[in-house]
Amino acid sequence: MHGFDLREALRSFRHHRGIATTAIVALTAALTLAGLFLMLAHNATVALQFVGDRREMVVYLRDDVTDSQRDDLVNRLTGLFGSVTYVGKNAAWKDFAQQVGDPQLLEAVDQNPLPASLRVRLRPELLAAPAMALAAKQVGEMPEVEDVRYGAEWVRRLDDITRGLERGALAAGIAVALALILVVYNTIRLTVLARRQPIEIMSRLGATDGFIARPYVIEAVFEALIASVLSLGLLYALQQAAASQISGVVFLPWSWAAAFVGAAVALAWLGASLALSRVLRAVGA
Amino acid sequence: MITFDQVSKRYGERLALDSLSWQMNEGECVVFLGHSAAGKTTLLRLITHETQPTSGRVTVGTFRGGRLTRGQRALLRRTLGIIYEDFRLLGDRTVFENIALAVRIAGHSRDDEVIPRVMYALEQVGLQLKQAAFPHELSAGERQRAAIARAIVNRPAVILADEPTGALEQRSADDVLALLRRIHGEGAALLVVTTRREVANGLPGRVLEIEDGHLAHAPSGPGPETEGGLPAGEFAPPGAESGISGASPPPDAAAPPTEAGA
Structure with missing residues (x-):
C-alpha cells in the first residue's frame, strides 16, 4: 500500500x-x-x-453411618465426582427451620427426622443429564447411602x-x-x-x-x-x-x-x- | 506502429468493420472520416483493446493481436494518449490532479517526478492559470485542452482522438485543432476519427474515409498516397526525434503546483 x-x-x-x-x-x-x-x-x-454451575447431587446418608465411614465416603466421592460438603442432621434441621419459619409447626415434630447428607458439586463433564444419572446410580449403590437426589427431571429439561x-x-x-x-x-x-x-x-x-x-x-x-x-x-x-x-x-x-x-x-x-x-x-x- | 490486417468486427447481426486493412507509421497523422456508425469508434476500441476483433489481427507497437492479459492491456493503454469527445475528466479533481493521475498511472509516484511533467503539459495547452480549477469551472474548450494535456503528459507514441471537436463551438474547435497540429508537429503520431470534413481538412495527415465498416477510397491530404488504405510510400514524421514521442525531458516547472495538485 x-x-x-x-x-x-x-x-x-x-x-x-x-x-x-x-x-x-x-x-x-x-x-x-x-x-x-x-x-x-x-x-x-x-x-x-x-x-448449570448450581447443579448438585445430594447424597443422603444412612443414620448408622459412622464418622470414619462418612469421611471415607467423602474422600471417594471427591475423587470420583467433585467437591463434597457435609451437612449434618442438626445443620439440615436448621436449614429446614429457616425455610419453614413457623415455630408452632416445627414444635409438632418430636425429633429431627432429617438425615445427614453430602452435597456434591459435580465436575463440569458430569453436569449433563445422562452423566448425572449414571453418577447418581453409582453413588446410590454404595452401602453408606440411603438415597440420592439430583433433580433428574429439572436437569433433563435444562x-x-x-x-x-x-x-x-x-x-x-x-x-x-x-x-x-x-x-x-x-x-x-x-x-x-x-x-x-x-x-x-x-x-x-x-x-x-x-x-x-x-x-x-x-x-x-x-x-x-x-x-x-x-x-x-x-x-x-x-x-x-x-x-x-x-x-x-x-x-x-x-x-x-x-x-x-x-x-x-x-x-x-x-x-x-x-x-x-x-x-x-x-x-x- | 498500428496495423489492421483484415480486421472484421461484428456486434450480433451488425457488421461494424469488414475486413479492414490499414497501417500507420510512427509520427504519422491519420484521420478517419465517416458518418455516425461507420465503424470509427469501433476502430479506436480495437486499438485500445476495449474490444476484440471477430477476425483479423490488430497490432499496436509490440502488442501483436490476440487477447492480452489485463496487465498487458493496461501497459498498452499507457503507451497511448486518448482524447474523447466528452473529455472524460474526473469531476472531483482539479485540472492539475486530472493530469497528475495519468502520470501516476504511468508509474511515477514521487511529486518531484509528477509536478514537472504536469506543469509542462499544462504549459503546452496553455492552461497553467487554470490548474486549480475543477472541470465544471472550465469552458468546453478548456476542458478539451485539459484532456489533451492529460493525453500528452506521458509523451505517448501515439495520440488517439475520438471526435475531439465534437462538443466545441467553432473558435474552441479551431484552437484544439491548432493544438493537435502542434503536438503532431513535435513528433507524436496522431489518429483522429471524426464525422466533420473540416476537421479532416484542418489536420496535416492522410484522410481515410470509412463507410459502413469499409474504407471508401484512397486518402486525400498531405500524407503519402495509399492504395486500399495501406501506405504506399515512406513517411518522415516531422520532429520524430524530439518532443512528444518521448525524447526530450520536460523543462522545469514554470510555476509551483497548487496545493490541490500536490
Whole structure:
C-alpha cells in the first residue's frame, strides 16, 4: 500500500460524503443487528452456565453411618465426582427451620427426622443429564447411602433448553452471518458502482487493476471500521440500558468485540474486492 | 506502429468493420472520416483493446493481436494518449490532479517526478492559470485542452482522438485543432476519427474515409498516397526525434503546483 492510495481513499471519502455516509449507516444497522444477536447469544450462554454451575447431587446418608465411614465416603466421592460438603442432621434441621419459619409447626415434630447428607458439586463433564444419572446410580449403590437426589427431571429439561438454544443460536447465527455478508457486499458494491465512471476513465488511461482498486478497498475498510465501532457503541449503550432493568445482562467479551470489528473489516475488504473485480471486468472488457 | 490486417468486427447481426486493412507509421497523422456508425469508434476500441476483433489481427507497437492479459492491456493503454469527445475528466479533481493521475498511472509516484511533467503539459495547452480549477469551472474548450494535456503528459507514441471537436463551438474547435497540429508537429503520431470534413481538412495527415465498416477510397491530404488504405510510400514524421514521442525531458516547472495538485 502506498501513501497515494491512502490519500485517494480519503479524497474519495471526502468528495462522496453522501455515498460514504449512506454506506456507514447501512453497515452500522446491519452490524448492530448482528452484534445484538451475538450479545443475546452470549448472555444466554452466561445465564445457562450460571444455572448449570448450581447443579448438585445430594447424597443422603444412612443414620448408622459412622464418622470414619462418612469421611471415607467423602474422600471417594471427591475423587470420583467433585467437591463434597457435609451437612449434618442438626445443620439440615436448621436449614429446614429457616425455610419453614413457623415455630408452632416445627414444635409438632418430636425429633429431627432429617438425615445427614453430602452435597456434591459435580465436575463440569458430569453436569449433563445422562452423566448425572449414571453418577447418581453409582453413588446410590454404595452401602453408606440411603438415597440420592439430583433433580433428574429439572436437569433433563435444562439440558433440552440448552441444546435447543444452541441449535437455534447456530441457525440464527448462520442466517445473520449470511444476511450480514450480503448487506456488506451489496452496500460496498453500490458504493463501487457509484464510482463506475472514474474507474472506467482510469482503466482507459492504463491503470492496473491494483492501482484502481486499492483506494476503494481502503475506503470500504474505513467505512466498515467506523460502522463496526459505532455499532459496538450502540450495543454498549443498549447493554447499559438493559442492565439497569435486568441484573446480569453483560456486554460482549472484549475478544469477541475485537473479532467483531475484524470480521466487519474482513467482510468489507472481501466485498469491495469482489465488487471491484466485477466492475473492472465490465469496464475494461 | 498500428496495423489492421483484415480486421472484421461484428456486434450480433451488425457488421461494424469488414475486413479492414490499414497501417500507420510512427509520427504519422491519420484521420478517419465517416458518418455516425461507420465503424470509427469501433476502430479506436480495437486499438485500445476495449474490444476484440471477430477476425483479423490488430497490432499496436509490440502488442501483436490476440487477447492480452489485463496487465498487458493496461501497459498498452499507457503507451497511448486518448482524447474523447466528452473529455472524460474526473469531476472531483482539479485540472492539475486530472493530469497528475495519468502520470501516476504511468508509474511515477514521487511529486518531484509528477509536478514537472504536469506543469509542462499544462504549459503546452496553455492552461497553467487554470490548474486549480475543477472541470465544471472550465469552458468546453478548456476542458478539451485539459484532456489533451492529460493525453500528452506521458509523451505517448501515439495520440488517439475520438471526435475531439465534437462538443466545441467553432473558435474552441479551431484552437484544439491548432493544438493537435502542434503536438503532431513535435513528433507524436496522431489518429483522429471524426464525422466533420473540416476537421479532416484542418489536420496535416492522410484522410481515410470509412463507410459502413469499409474504407471508401484512397486518402486525400498531405500524407503519402495509399492504395486500399495501406501506405504506399515512406513517411518522415516531422520532429520524430524530439518532443512528444518521448525524447526530450520536460523543462522545469514554470510555476509551483497548487496545493490541490500536490
